[in-house]
Amino acid sequence: MAGSVITFYSYKGGVGRSFALTNVGTLLARWGFKVLCIDFDLEAPGLAQFFGSVPQTPDAAEWLLEAPGLVEMVEAFKGDPWIPLDWQSYVRRLDAPGLGGIALMKAGRTDATYHRRLQQLSWPSLYQAGLGSQLERMFDELREEFDYVLIDARTGVTDFSGIITAQLPDVLAFLFTANEQSLDGSMHVARRAAEARNGLALDRSRLLLLPIPARFETQVEHRIALLWRERFVSELAEFYAGWAGPNDFIPKLVQATTIPYVPYWSFGERLSVVEDESSDPLGINFTLETLAALLAHRLGQTGLLLDSRDDFVAAAKRLARHGGAARRSVFLSYDHANTFAAEGLREALEKRGTPVFMDRHDIPSGAHFEAKLDAAIEASDHMLVLVGDRTRERRGQTADIRKFLRQAASDVRPRFVVPVLLEGTPPSAIPDVLRQYRTIELGIDFDGAARELAELLQPRLAETPFKVKRKCYLSFSYIHDLWRVQQIRNMGSVETQPILGHGSWETVRRGGDAAIAELIAENMRSKECLVVLVGAETTRRKWATYEIERAWREGLGVLAIHVHKLRDREGRQTRKGADPFEGLLVDGSPVVGRVYDPPFDDSRTVYEHIRKNIEGWISEAVAARQ
Ligand SMILES: Nc1ncnc2c1ncn2[C@@H]1O[C@H](COP(=O)(O)OP(=O)(O)O)[C@@H](O)[C@H]1O
Ligand SMILES: [Mg+2]
Structure with a gap:
């Protein structure tokens, strides 16, 4: 599945754009997505500082301080405009604990000459020389390589920002504070981007707009905060059209996506999701998680978000682990009395390239069994339940099945449960929770059963990124x-x-x-x-x-x-x-x-x-x- 490009934009600086981007990106990476952040705020770059706030290896720390980035890549283009942009040389994966292997492209080598070099770049003439199409090609490659490319977009309204706000992204996330200029400026640019996109002859789908109220103070001035929130709801309605659901969702979505002002994080550039692993509803990480989950769900499932925000986030994490995987994995639920049949089925399935989770192979002795089992249920795409005469009496097995079904109900990816009836077992042995599902029978022809299962479990997800369902x-x-x-x-x-x-x-x-x-x-x-x-x-x-x-x-x-x-x-x-x-x-x-x-x-x-x-x-x- 092709990756998605999300541009984080703000009309003014200091609204917490880089803070939001780096924290949301880190969450997505930790959940298992491949994420790249690009610092396109060339005048006031900040991403390297945020990532530099966590302990890095000496090598990575040096890279963050000294390595070249986008500006140097563009300088190289200026020298040889016909050579494809060598983006690999400017991207590095950060392996520090807590970052989930997120990758970064810096703005540039911010030495004493940086600003002078930046000023020497004439964007209109670079465009004339073909930089626009080179960037487009680069982003096509990045979409292949990453699940999410997050762009920290420069402030200001220049010709150059058109490609970053309108042409390239799937989603334009725009941040603003409770302040006239900030709100009006952001709305203006978002509106222009949407218009520009609709005017472009691209077969890429529509640009989705995600407003994010940021640095929002509620603790002290309660009444004024309420007034501003009402204002956001009425003025931003047009941007939610097309993805948010019915109009009465908007106030709740505004609330769920507002990043609160938390004085503790206002000193220096730091990653709150790394320094503070908690996510209580009053803290800043709560909203950051909701935002990351919203991107993971591709701005879908808003009904679930408003129903149960925690289920929404949990489902997003499960998506991450398996959204892009071509091979669908299955969890094999069985009673130890039927280990022989379970082994046979497992072997036949794995021979066909389907990864199978089976407790006795995949949980090392001494590991925390229950926790490993739960994790495996979450991570598996499908569940096979071997049904024998005693299955109905197996409480643990039934609990596992219920767990899986509960998750599957709120997941976007198709997850099937298939009862596999052991030879000679009457259908009445099937537990009630599984009654409604299509059953297959297992004799001694394990290969035949595996073939039948593979057919049944084929992924049929329409995998178009950010297409609103x-x-x-x-x-x-x-x-x-x-x-x-x-x-x-x-x-x-x-x-x-x-x-x-x-x-x-x-x-x-x-x-x-x-x-x-x-x-x-x-x-x-x-x-x-x-x-x-x-x-x-x-x-x-x-x-x-x-x-x-x-x-x-x-x-x-x-x-x-x-x-x-x-x-x-x-x-x-x-x-x-x-x-x-x-x-x-x-x-x-x-x-x-x-x-x-x-x-x-x-x-x-x-x-x-x-x-x-x-x-x-x-x-x-x-x-x-x-
Ligand atoms: N919601 C918030 N509460 C408190 N401090 C914040 C919040 N968002 C950002 N900050 C802090 O404000 C400063 C500016 O944020 P930054 O993301 O660099 O701004 P921008 O990229 O919009 O210019 C940073 O020190 C950052 O940690
Ligand atoms: Mg910034």
Whole structure:
């Protein structure tokens, strides 16, 4: 997956831009992303000072002080404009503890001649000589090499900054303090960048804008702080459009992304996330973590952020460890009575290139077993559960499965759990939590089973960086079509309401109609489109009708897709259901929604057809209501 470029911009200096960038970058690197920071604030470079505040090896300390950087790279270009920028010579990975191996490109060798040399660079003529396209090529290479490239952008509004604020980044994060000039200046530049980007003939997707209120004082002047916060909310609304979700999310997002002023960190350039490992809600690291997680989620999952900020951060960390990995790993859950079968399956899977976690191989004796196991569950993409006669009685195993399912529900990457039924074990042995999942059977043909599993677990994530997913509410019949619905969710191009497990659903149902209606309202609140997944029994069901009516009243786009030809966990297709919109009136007028019936019979072809078209269908349905 190609990496992303995030520009941190501020109109004025001293707002904490370099502080935010270096700390957020360090968190992302520690979570497992490959991160590069580039100091493009050539007039007032600061990144090297922040990284220099933690104990470095003598070699790295010297590099931070003396090494050349961007300015020298540009000087080299000036000498030989046709030679590709040799960025590797100016980038170094920092291996000091706590930095996660973050890499840096300095602004330059800040010796006595630095400012004079900087002034001698005439940016317009460098551009004439082709520096712009050389930089573009460099960033294409950086995207290959890194998951995140964070640019500390120079202040001031020059022609040169256009490439850094508008042309190159996926996200323009702009910081400002509670101050007229700072806010107005930043908003002006952000607006210009967005306009410039839309005017550029690039096939790169839209520029996303992330406002970050910084150095925000709440401890002393409570009342004035509130007024400023309200002002941020009303003036910044336009920048949240397109990624934040519904308008009533904005005040909460502003709050969640405001970096507080903490006097302790105002002395010198220091990394708060390294010096202070804690992250309590009142401290500065709390917001820095939220910001890092927001980037890791590619500004998605805002619903989850506002629901549970901690789950949001935890899910971001899991993404980091595995987001870019081509090989999907599995956690093998088994009972020690079935070690023989577990070993056979593990060997067959590893032969096919799938890394398998198995406690007796992967936890060294003497290690803290529980902690290692938890870490492995988090890190694994999928879980296989070997089901034998006694599995239902194994408390520990059931707890592991629940842990995995809870995480999978809030993760963006597809994570599957597959019950693997041992030969001669009746399906009734499958623990209740796993009832709804497609099962495979394991005989003595371990290779055959591994092949079947590999197919089932294939990653189907649409891996386009920073493409905003459409936010959809799925309407469907839980008991009849859950497996079909999960296939649609795993296509990865839509963000949906969380699908409750059987147990949680029962809990809601016990609350009666009011509780169900409330859950539907809550889940629909942040959505732009209702997608009815029509199986044999969907249409005319009480809650399906309720959902359509509600979505229609709320102004959501509506559409329906016939999914009866997708196979369920038993491999069965079903019969075609009725048109859910036919004859449906809301306040006297008809509900108008398109109904798609993929013109194929084979489950796989139907799946591909929906995968290719669903985004287009949704866009059309949403546009029809505007
Ligand atoms: N939220 C904050 N609370 C307290 N001090 C901060 C905060 N953000 C930044 N600082 C401090 O303010 C100074 C300037 O920050 P810096 O990030 O270098 O500014 P900029 O890059 O915007 O010019 C640094 O000493 C930094 O540690
Ligand atoms: Mg700075």
